[in-house]
Amino acid sequence: MRLLEPGRIGAMELKNRVIMPAMGIRGTVEKDGDWGDRAIAYYTARAAGGTGLIMPEMVFTSRALELAASQCIDLASDVHLKSVRRLANSLGQYGCKLGIQLTAGFGRVVPPYILPEWWTEDPLPEDLRPVSASVNENHYLPDKRKFDSRAITTEEAAAHAESFGPAARRAREGGAACVELHGHEGYFLDQFMTGLWNRRDDHYGGSFDKCLNFAREAIAAIKREAGEDFPVIYRFGLTHYLPGGREPEEGLRIARELEQMGVDALHVDAGCYETHWWPHPPQYQEPGCMVSLAEQAKAQVAIPVIAVGRLQYPDVAESVLTENKADFIAMGRGLLADPDLVNKVAAGKQADIIPCIGCHEGCLWQMAQGKPTSCAVRPTTGHEVEWPLLPVKQKASLLVVGGGPAGIEAARAGVERGFDVTLWEASDQVGGNLWPAAKPDFKLDITRYLNYLRKLMQDLPITAVLNKRGIAQDIADFGADYVVLATGAEMEALPFESSATVKVLTAIDLLNGKETTQGENILVMGGGLVGCETAVYLAKQGKQVTLSTRRGKEKLGGDIVDRSNREMLIEMVKDAGIRVYDNSIPLRLEDGSIVLQTGIEADVAGSGEYSERDEMVDMINEHSKDSAMAKTAADAVAGEAVVAADSLVFAGRLLPQDALVKELAEINCSSHILSAGDCVKVDSIMNAVWSSFTVVREIAA
Known part of the structure; x- marks a missing residue:
């Protein structure tokens, strides 16, 4: 299988073609600025699962200009080298390489919720404003002019580009096998390379060639400081899908220029914050939604090209490689949902892969709320250390009432803990409201998740009883030690009756x-x-x-x-x-x-x-x-x-089906009664899965 074959980027050889790209991950950087136990456990789980190259969240090259740099690790000095070494060693025990994504910062896309508290000052002092290629409005607060980025000076830009060299050298000293430049999605580097945001008329702007000077100097500094043989990957968007932004023709020209600058591989995506659904493709995007752009770039350059964009489907990823549309595959959220994805592919167990459902609730939404990044369908993602499912101390039985996503997760977690699990489902099939959710042809991720859960129910030692409605007296008579009610929700009554014509x-x-x-x-x-x-x-x-x-x-x-x-x-x-x-x-x-x-x-x-x-x-x-x-x-x-x-x-509205809770309270039921999912609060798939996981994890048995 091509996906599992070794591959080379410059002097770096990888054991397979699967790369975990850098993603914003809250909760992995400790107060001292290092990657701590949470980060090590999180990334190492993906290495143990078979991934060939892992790039953690972006790393800053300097703290001189970037207000949000404290949210991420930096290599502006040797202070955090020990953290990089620790991670490289941990990944290396599984044959996985560490790559470091170097960033110049956010610029105009810095989100207000990660900025220091003093950023609320009004007016904002000039030296505290974010910097960009030119004066640009803040993407999040365009009407509040005090948050406009200021134009970085020529001298500041030169020093900032130069900072990539020492940072890359430190990355190599820490055991990283390569670096990647964070040049996509409308971040700082991309702002310099895009006329829409770069309206300068100096060494760093005014023409196509000058707009590339910042990147050119950063790459030269890396090669000079870290060595000509140290691989450099450049991630950029071939197009922004934005009026006034980059068009594919310009993107292909940039690809050719980057190869001439000495870049060893291109990581090709699309979009920016104004077209957020491209760099962060939701479930509505087609699998491999940006592969055609990688294919166009590959036709223009001789260096390897990395494809990205909903490629967690192994069959789609394999076809990209066998059809020579790209040389490597970046899988992001697919590895959040299942860290063992690559190993399962190698073992021929693709049907056992926990699929990403493209909801962004466990990853991006958690991050937006200032919470540790995780996954809607895998609560332990990012919580590998503190949320273990501990074995029960003595044999106990668990009855789950309801076979939707909440009920199945309760049953799964119960089996993992060692409970004797029985599940009752009122209909003739498990899945609950996933069935209607999966009906539209643009909901393929939900279909995959539904099929995964159905197979899980067949594979696990669960006594599943279909066409068995939960009745209070039956539950009491069953006599389980613990009962989890996961009876879901139903839509409220129709507002009208049908007429003769409607x-x-x-x-x-x-x-x-x-x-x-x-x-x-x-x-x-x-x-x-x-x-x-x-x-x-x-x-x-x-x-x-x-x-x-x-x-x-x-x-x-x-x-x-x-x-x-x-x-x-x-x-x-x-x-x-x-x-x-x-x-x-x-x-x-x-x-x-x-x-x-x-x-x-x-x-x-x-x-x-x-x-x-x-x-x-x-x-x-x-x-x-x-x-x-x-x-x-x-x-x-x-x-x-x-x-x-x-x-x-x-x-x-969907209304909680919570009548059983009240009915059980009115009879003599010796079981410990717990509830989870929509029957408690109508919400998302994430809420169904997480609430059930939490309820079962916290049972003191």
């Missing part, structure tokens, strides 16, 4: 195949995740779809916490030609139409759609600039609007 059904019943729409004109009621996805699903079938949401247009998809997923889904709504009525609700059914009440006051708590998880959602959504919402939603004018409709698909 069929009314729920989105869940539609996606489950229990109901079908009639006619060609469909109104979807509800602008949250389920409503937006259902609307796109129907539009892809050729239906004429209208979406009605009680929220304002700025809240469309507002229960999706990660901006990449939310922004791309909104783009999909726009591209599908779906008309959106914001601040509106269906008022009554008429002959072949539905009358909407428009211009209503948004009512968060009683919207009949969803509830915001917390204030952070609003903050992240506020940062989504120039979104499709403004281009898609009709103006919210108070009054009524008549929409042609043969069917109304209701995507309302």
Whole structure:
């Protein structure tokens, strides 16, 4: 298998073609600035799982200019060399190489939530402002001019570029096998190489060639300080998919120039913060969504090319290599979900790989909240040290009621701890609401996760009883030592009954195949995740779809916490030609139409759609600039609007199925009763998995 064959980048030989790229990982840098036990355990687990090259989170070359540098390790001095050596040695015991991604910093994309507290000063002193190639607005706070980056001086730029040399030398001294330059996604290096953000007229700007001088000098400094034979990888976006940003033709020209500068490999991706769903591709992106760009670059250069972008699908990754579209594969979030991914591929156990579901909730969303980065479907990611599942001290039984993701995780964790596990599922199949969630063809990740869970139930020593509804007295009679209720959630009652000309059904019943729409004109009621996805699903079938949401247009998809997923889904709504009525609700059914009440006051708590998880959602959504919402939603004018409709698909709130908790409290049940997942709080897959994991982990047995 090509994926498992050795490969070479310059003087560095890797045992296989799988690279774990640098990703922002909160919680791995200790107060002293070193990678501590948490980081060592986190990265070493991926090395033990078979990965060939691991690049930890970005490393700063200098602290002179970057306000957010304290959030990451730096190699501006020898202080943290011991930390690098420790990590290199730990990875090396599994034949895995360490690469260090060197960064020049954030520049205009520095997020406010990671900045020092004194950054709230107003006005902000000039020497405390972030630096960029030119004066640029802060991506997150464009309307607050005090946060604009200042233009780095010519002298500062020269010194900053030179700082890459000593940092690379220290990386090599610490045992790193290569360095990578963090030149993508609109960060500082990318700002210098992009005319949209570099409007200088000096040695570092004013022409295509001068815009590359910062990178050119940084690479030269690395080769001079660390040695000509020390491999340098350059990560950059072939295109930004942004008006005024880099186009592919310019990206290919940059690729050729980088090869001439002495770069040993190119790591090719796309996008920037304005097109966040490219560098952080959500589940809606196709597997291998950026491979075509790597292929274009490979045709222009003789050095190796690394492909990235939803390549955690081993069959897709293998085809990229066998079809000579790239030389190496970068797998990021796939290795967060399953650190043993490569070993499972080598053992022919691809069906046992825990799949990333592309939700970004355990990784990016955790980081946005200032929490340690982890994974929605693997709670121990980033918590390898402090969250072990300890064996039970004496034999005990565990009954799990419900076979959705929460119930299956409770059963899995119970087996790992040594419980005798039985699971009851009311329907004839496990999976719960993953079945309707997986129905749209753009939800392939959820399909893979569903299939993984179904196989897991077959493989583990779990007594699974299907078509067995949890009844309080039956649970009491069963007599398990512990019971985990994971009975999930169901959609609230329909707001209307079907009329002679308009069929009314729920989105869940539609996606489950229990109901079908009639006619060609469909109104979807509800602008949250389920409503937006259902609307796109129907539009892809050729239906004429209208979406009605009680929220304002700025809240469309507002229960999706990660901006990449939310922004791309909104783009999909726009591209599908779906008309959106914001601040509106269906008022009554008429002959072949539905009358909407428009211009209503948004009512968060009683919207009949969803509830915001917390204030952070609003903050992240506020940062989504120039979104499709403004281009898609009709103006919210108070009054009524008549929409042609043969069917109304209701995507309302999901309500916790928590009756069993109350029923068990009213009878004499000797079992310890616990609850997890949507029956406690309707939320995401991550909440279902994590709450069940936590409940079982904390059982004192």
